[in-house]
Amino acid sequence: MSKKVIEVFNLTKKFGNFTAVDRISFDVKEGEIFGFLGANGAGKTTAMQMLCGISMPTAGEGTVAGYDIIKENERIKRNIGYMSQKFSLYEDLKVWENIRLFGGIYGLSDKTIAEKTNELLKQLDFEQERNTLVKYLPLGWKQKLAFSVAIFHEPRIVFLDEPTGGVDPAMRRQFWEMIYDAADRGITVFVTTHYMDEAEYCNRVSIMVDGRIDALDTPAELRRRFSADSMDEVFRQLARKAKRGDQ
Amino acid sequence: MIEVKDLHKSYGRQGKVNALNSISFTVDDGEIFGVIGPDGAGKSSLFRILASLILPDSGSAIMNGHDVVKDYRKIRQIIGYMPGRFSLYQDLSVEENLVFFATLFNTTVEENYHLIKDIYQQIEPFKKRRAGALSGGMKQKLALSCALIHKPEILILDEPTTGVDPVSRKEFWDMLGRLKEQGITILVSTAYMDEASRCDRIALIREGEFIGSDTPQGIIDDYPEILWAVEGTGMSALLGELRAHDKVKSSFAFGDKIHITVEKSLQTEELKRYLANKKFNDVRIAPIAPTVEDCFMALTS
């Protein structure tokens, strides 16, 4: 049994009368790829913000990377990586400048950054793009680079918010292969997606409905329990119960 | 009827970025035509040209008899256009947005209510709410209502389902199906390959070019490879072993299975033995019919 890197208990967030996240409890093991699914408005983003230490829970408790999400949120930020479809890299900076910047933000030394930059560009087969402005990269390349930058400082957990939206099919799979590599190196991956085939690639999947986690298990077990052929069907069965609808 | 002939469009200094390269297609009345491809493939540029919002460098596009360049005023009366980004007034209420767009098109909500009733009823309980406070799925429905309120002959929807969860996406496509029954021609783009089956005909687009255009079944029938699905435990390692086999041309994860294309000479039993040697004993291998996504990958590899 490997170590738990995320443990939350009855985590709740209310905005006025509205309970965005309603007493969710779960844990994520080290090196696990954890899929965090839910319909629009189910509370995924809010929950993720609490885990990343940028939103204070209304109630409940938990630890991320060993730090308390209420008292030690600044420490959490130093031990996680984050990327989303909306924001990942600075478009008007060059590839190496982005890497340099994010390395610097996480306090890596110049020497380490220089060494790791070369290594990273080589791995991605990006050496020729070192001086290219990020905005000129195709979306798939951009997302791969963004992921590499998000784990550049070897965080214990990386949070990925719809990382593959709009990316072409082959690139999407290459992206997931990078996720597997990271997980093999012991980095825990916490990922949201609207592609249900990608839910299958996760070790375990949770599905949020109306602010609660209605199901949490391996994809195979979820399919078995809901007598479904695919995760898509599992998702539909659960989301159909939603009362909140779109909030 | 939409007739697009040899459209070209490039951006940037000296036309560096080729957004569209020789695009031609036709869409029949009352058809749902899907343009499917990843972000940045040129879908938005194409739709903007058809909505008379940008000019093509060359080529022509005729929509129900009107040229998108010369007759742009007429075009703007007969189309309903929904841009990729949510483009309604966030500080106006649901109802105010709808009434505004109705007036903009010289009509009233009452006149065409039957057309949007299905969709609008789902958001009507929130009609006093500001559009900015709606969730993704609801914004989508409001935007569609606004694009439909003047009873357009042609509906142009640029990535209406991006960022929308699978259930809302399915609902959205159901709505499009009902609009088609009303005789509206629908041009829709998406990056989700699994939505292809909801279209009458599709075009696969990549880097500004159509790499295939047919009915979804036609695209699938034209699939040139032999496709097998491999199932087993330890996907990551399995993927590695499959790629190492010299008769396996490509292998990619597809949900809980791995789709591989293979040389004609390879037999399933042979591959099974190979994998068993590598300690994968519970592997199941079966030939399968390709999905549009398989086709897209075969066409782009």
Added chain:
Amino acid sequence: MKQFIAFVKKEFRHIIRDNRTLLIILGMPVVEILLFGFAVNMEVQNIRVAVYDPTPDAFTTGIAERIRQNSYFNYRGSVQTMDEMEESMRKGELDLAVVFQQNFQEELVHSGEADVQLLSNSSDPNRGSIAATYATAIIAGFQREQTDLIQIPFQIQTENRMIYNPLMKSSYMFVPGIMGLVLMIICTIMTSVSIVREKERGTMEVLLASPLKQGTMIFAKTIPYMVISFIDFVIILLLSYFVLDVPVNGSLLLLFFVAILYITLTLSYGLTVSTLVDKQVNAVIFSAITAMIPVLMLSGMIFPVDNMPGALQALSAIVPARWFIEAVRKVMIQGLGVTIAWKEMLVLTGMTLFLLGVTIMKTKKRLE
């Protein structure tokens, strides 16, 4: 027409729902007027004063002595001739001159009335007018004492005259300036931002894809700002009249006409800006640099145009606010009619037509 009304309605909704901006655009004229009216009129000290007294007597020396003893004044003695006094004033050595009439005491005792002139150097209008106010107060105090003492009713007439900058009581000067500034800010910045916002948020795309004509949209955009800026204009006018005692000497109708002319001009400029930029931030920066700073520096609001070096004077000729301020001064303060202010009004009209022309040429019917 229905489209037009719907659009105007929508614009009003945007404005009304943006509470903070609404507060700024309605509060700005109030704050500016009060700021300039009170904060800028700070206490003035060390007023250099001289006395011209052709026939010294008990009363004149009494008044002169009081001024000499007052801590606000720096008494420079008496001058022998008017010429001498004017010379020192031109050199800027004096802020104020107290000029007694001949045979002051005699006049006062016999006719019950005598005149004293306060000549203030209004090259610094603020200082000059405050100096005159102080001196008036001292003379009035002296008069009260004397009345109590000798029980004869008499009157010392003080007459304030500004020289070298006639009519430039500082509030007279800055009220038209504030009108010019506030209208410029509201019309230019707000109009350009409201159009550019549609581009930035993507709503322009939908508007363009509709049968709405560009001209209708642009015209409808300007209506709410025209209304609001007119309200602002009236607020400034009321505040200056009732709080700062700035008179409206000329025709109110003509004044409103000048205001509408200027509002139209600044709206046109806002439209021009909106055709040049694509981001709200840029619209604000561009408007601020090209509209606000020239109003402050070159319009004559703070620094009189006549005192500027030749090159800046020439540059000020293309600043719309300069012509507006000039026209408002003529119409509102000096009470002159259209026969005198026609030149300024003509310039404003010409500028408006030019900007509208540029806007029409630059307005696109497509996205690029």
